[in-house]
Amino acid sequence: MKLTKLFFTLLIAFSITSFKLPPKDTIAAKSAIQQREFYELKTYILKTKQQEQTTDKYLKEAYLPGLKKLGIKNIGVFKLKPNATDTLKKIVVLIPFSSMEQFLALDKKLAKDKTYLTAGASYLTALYSEPPYVRIESVLLHAFSDHPLLTKPTLNSPRANRVYELRSYESATEAIYANKIDMFNAGGEIKLFDKLGFNAVFYGQVISGPKMPNLMYLTTFADQTSREAHWKSFVDSPEWKGLIAMEKYKNNISHIDITFLYPTDYSDY
Secondary structure, three states: OHHHHHHHHHHHHHHHHHOOOOOHHHHHHHHHHHHOOEEEEEEEEEOOHHHHHHHHHHHHHHHHHHHHHOOOOOOEEEEEOOOOOOOOEEEEEEEEEOOHHHHHHHHHHHOOOHHHHHHOHHHHOOOOOOOOOOEEEEEEEEEOOOOOOOOOOOOOOOHHHOEEEEEEEEOOOHHHHHHHHHHHOOOOHHHHHHHOOOOOOEEEEEEEOOOOOEEEEEEEEOOHHHHHHHHHHHHHOHHHHHHHOOHHHOOOOOEEEEEEEEEOOOOOO
C-alpha cells in the first residue's frame, strides 16, 4: 500500500515538473493567427444608371445598416475610377468578418431583420425583368499574418480625388503562390509598405475566387499624384531592390491586375 502511494506521489510530481506553459511569445503568435480576419470582396456589375441607383440605395439604406446591427464594421464601398475602356459600371464592397461562422450566418440573420427587409424592398423584391444588377462576383480572402486586421486609411482629401488601388497577384502554382505570400510577411514587403505610408487597408490570400492561386491587397492615396510618388519611392528603395534580388523570390508572380477605385459617400473610409 505504501509503495502504491509512493508511486502515485512520484508520478504526480513528475507530471508537474515536466509540464511547461508555452512561452508568452508563442501564445501571442497563436492569438494573432486566431484573430486574422476574413474578407468578402463583393462586386456588383451594373449596366444601367437605374441599376446603379437601385443598388446604391440598397447598400446605403439597408445592407450597410443591417451589417452594422450585427456588429460588422469598417465596411468599404467603392466605385471604379473613370476609364474610357469600361463598358460596365461596378460597385465594390469590402466586408470584414471576424470568423467564417460570422460570414456563413450573415444572410440568414439579415433575412430576420424587418428594418433591413423594409429599407431594401425595392432591391430585394425586384422583378426578373428589372434586375438591380447584371451579376454579383464574390471573392473570399483570409488576412495575412503580418496584417491580421483591416486598417482604415487616414486621408483628408475629397473622396472623389482619392485613389484606392486594388491589386491581384496571380502565381503559376500553389507552391509559388505561398512563396509570394512569404515575401510579403517574412520577406518584409508589408513592413516596407508601412514604412513608406501606403495606407494599406488589407492584404489577403484568396481562399475562394475565379483566379486562384492569387492574393489581393488594397492601398490608398490622397490622389493620383500621391500614388505615383509613393510607388516611385517603393521601387527606388534599397529594401525593395534587395528583396527582388533574392533568388528565392524570383518569378513568383505570373499576372497582375490593378483596379483604381474611389470611396462612395456612404463608405466607412
